[in-house]
Amino acid sequence: MGLEEKAGDLGIVTTTLEGLVNWGRTNAMWPMLFGLACCAIEMMSAQAANYDMSRFGMELMRASPRQSDLMIVAGRVSRKMAPVLRRLYDQMPEPKWVIAMGDCASCGGVYNNYAVVQGVDEIVPVDVYVAGCPPRPEELIDGILQLHRKVRGEKIDQRITDAPIRVDHLPRDRGSLKPLG
Amino acid sequence: MLDRATLTSRVSAQFPSVILGDESGDLVLTVGRSHLLQVAGWLRDDPDLDFTFLTNLCGVDYLGREPRFEVVVHLTSISNKMRIALHIGIPENDPTIPSLTRMFPTANFQERETYDMFGIIFSGHPGLERILMPEDWMGYPQRKDTPLGYEEVAFTHNEDWVYANKPFAKE
Numbered sequence: 001m002g003l004e005e006k007a008g009d010l011g012i013v014t015t016t017l018e019g020l021v022n023w024g025r026t027n028a029m030w031p032m033l034f035g036l037a038c039c040a041i042e043m044m045s046a047q048a049a050n051y052d053m054s055r056f057g058m059e060l061m062r063a064s065p066r067q068s069d070l071m072i073v074a075g076r077v078s079r080k081m082a083p084v085l086r087r088l089y090d091q092m093p094e095p096k097w098v099i100a101m102g103d104c105a106s107c108g109g110v111y112n113n114y115a116v117v118q119g120v121d122e123i124v125p126v127d128v129y130v131a132g133c134p135p136r137p138e139e140l141i142d143g144i145l146q147l148h149r150k151v152r153g154e155k156i157d158q159r160i161t162d163a164p165i166r167v168d169h170l171p172r173d174r175g176s177l178k179p180l181g
Numbered sequence: 182m183l184d185r186a187t188l189t190s191r192v193s194a195q196f197p198s199v200i201l202g203d204e205s206g207d208l209v210l211t212v213g214r215s216h217l218l219q220v221a222g223w224l225r226d227d228p229d230l231d232f233t234f235l236t237n238l239c240g241v242d243y244l245g246r247e248p249r250f251e252v253v254v255h256l257t258s259i260s261n262k263m264r265i266a267l268h269i270g271i272p273e274n275d276p277t278i279p280s281l282t283r284m285f286p287t288a289n290f291q292e293r294e295t296y297d298m299f300g301i302i303f304s305g306h307p308g309l310e311r312i313l314m315p316e317d318w319m320g321y322p323q324r325k326d327t328p329l330g331y332e333e334v335a336f337t338h339n340e341d342w343v344y345a346n347k348p349f350a351k352e
Contacts, residue, residue: 080315086350114322114330115314123350 018155025069025095026148028057032068032092034085037075039102039134046137056144065091070147071124072140076104077117089124097151099143100126103133183229183261191230196220202268207255209266214278217269221284224256224265232256232265235285238292240299244325249273250301254281254288271301280306298323 015023035043047053047061062068065088077085089098100120103109106129108118120126127150130143188208189201199220202209212220224232236255243249248270256265271278280303281288292303293312300321303309311318320327335343 079318080313108332112331112334114328118332119347121350122348125350 019152022152022154026056026151029070029097029144029148029151030060030062030068031058031070031072032065032088033061033063034071034088035074036077036081037104039074039105042134042137043072043074043101043140046140051137051141053141053144056141056148058144065089066093068092069095070097070099070144072099072101073105073120073124074101074134076109076111077120077123078115079117082117082123085120086123095154097127097147098124099128099130099140099147101130101140101143102135103131106131109133183231183258183263185263188230188263188265195223204266207264207266209268211268211270214269214271217267217281218279218284221254221256221267221281225284230258231260232258232263234259235281235287235291236264238281238288238295240295240301240323242299242323242325247272250276250299252278252295252301256285276300277302277304279304280309282306297321300324 035041045051047059053059058070065071069092071089071092073085089096098120100106104111104116105120106126108116110133112118117123128143128147130139132139135143185208192199192208192210193201196210196212196216196219198213198216200211202211210220224230234257236257238252238254241251241253243251250271250273252269252271254267254269256267257263258265269278276299278301280292282292282303283305289307290312292306293309295301296303296306296309297311297313298321310316314322333339333343333346
C-alpha cells in the first residue's frame with residue numbers, strides 16, 4: 001500500500017540506511033509485559049480489538065525482557081519492586097525504550113509516601129511520559145506514536161538522549177472521541 | 182452447639198484474670214501476653230469450644246496510651262459458627278509477644294506483617310522477617326510516629342531546586 005504506488009514498476013526504493021533501520025525499529029516494537037496496577041487494564045484495552053495496537057506491529061507483549069524493545073511501566077512502582085524493574089530493564093537488549101504510563105509511574109501520582117517510588121525515572125531513563133490516572137488507551141497510543149516519532153529521528157550510531165516528551169491529556173469530551181476502526 | 186452465655190461463663194471460670202468485652206456481637210477477651218498461649222491453646226483444644234481457625238491477626242498502635250501496642254487475634258469455631266477476639270496489650274519498651282504460629286499455621290505471614298509494620302517481635306516464630314517492605318528498610322511504617330515520607334512536588338517556583346535534587350536514573 002502506498003509504497004508500490006510510489007515505486008511504480010521499478011521495484012526499487014532508495015532510502016537511507018538510517019531511515020530503513022528506524023522504520024524497522026518503529027514498526028515491530030515489542031513491548032514487555034509490565035502491568036503493575038490499574039493502568040495495566042487500560043494497556044490491555046489498548047491491545048484489544050477496539051484500539052488494536054497490532055496496527056503498529058506491537059501486538060506481542062513479551063513476558064521475557066530478552067525479547068522486548070519497549071518497557072511500558074503501567075502503574076505505581078513500590079520500593080520493593082524497584083530493584084526488580086531495574087534488573088528487567090538491564091536484561092533488555094539495546095536499543096530499548098521506556099514509557100512511563102500514568103501519573104504514578106511518571107511522578108508518584110497520589111502516592112507521595114514512603115512505599116512508592118516518586119516517578120520511575122529515578123530507576124530507569126524514561127523516553128515518554130503519558131499523563132492520566134489512568135490514561136485512556138488513546139493517550140497511551142498517542143504516547144507510543146510520540147515515541148515512534150522520536151525513534152525515527154534517532155541516529156544509527158548514537159541514540160539521541162534529548163529531553164523526554166510529555167504527552168498531555170486528550171480532550172475529555174467523550175463526544176469528540178470516536179472508537180478507532 | 183455453643184452459645185454466647187455458656188462461652189462467657191466457661192471463659193471466666195477457666196481464666197478469672199481475663200477481661201471480657203464485646204465487639205459487634207463477638208466476645209472479646211483482653212489477655213495478658215503471659216497467658217496468651219494458655220488461653221489460645223485452651224480455646225483451640227477444648228472439644229466444646231473448638232476455635233481451631235485463626236482468621237486474622239494484626240497490630241494496633243494506640244500512641245499515647247499504655248500499653249501502647251495491641252495485637253488483635255480473631256479465632257473462628259467452624260463447628261459452633263462463632264468468632265472470638267483476643268486483644269493483647271504490649272508495652273512500647275518491650276514489644277515482644279509469644280508467637281501463635283506453632284498453634285495456628287495461618288498466623289505465620291500475619292505475624293510477619295505485624296512485625297514488619299509495627300516492630301512487634303513474635304518470639305518463637307520460625308522465620309520472623311519483613312514481608313512487605315524491602316529487607317533493608319529502616320523503621321516500622323504503621324507506627325503512628327513514623328513520618329509518612331515526602332518528596333517535594335515541583336511547581337514553577339521550586340522546579341529548578343526539585344529537579345536538581347531528584348535522583349534521576351542513568352542509562
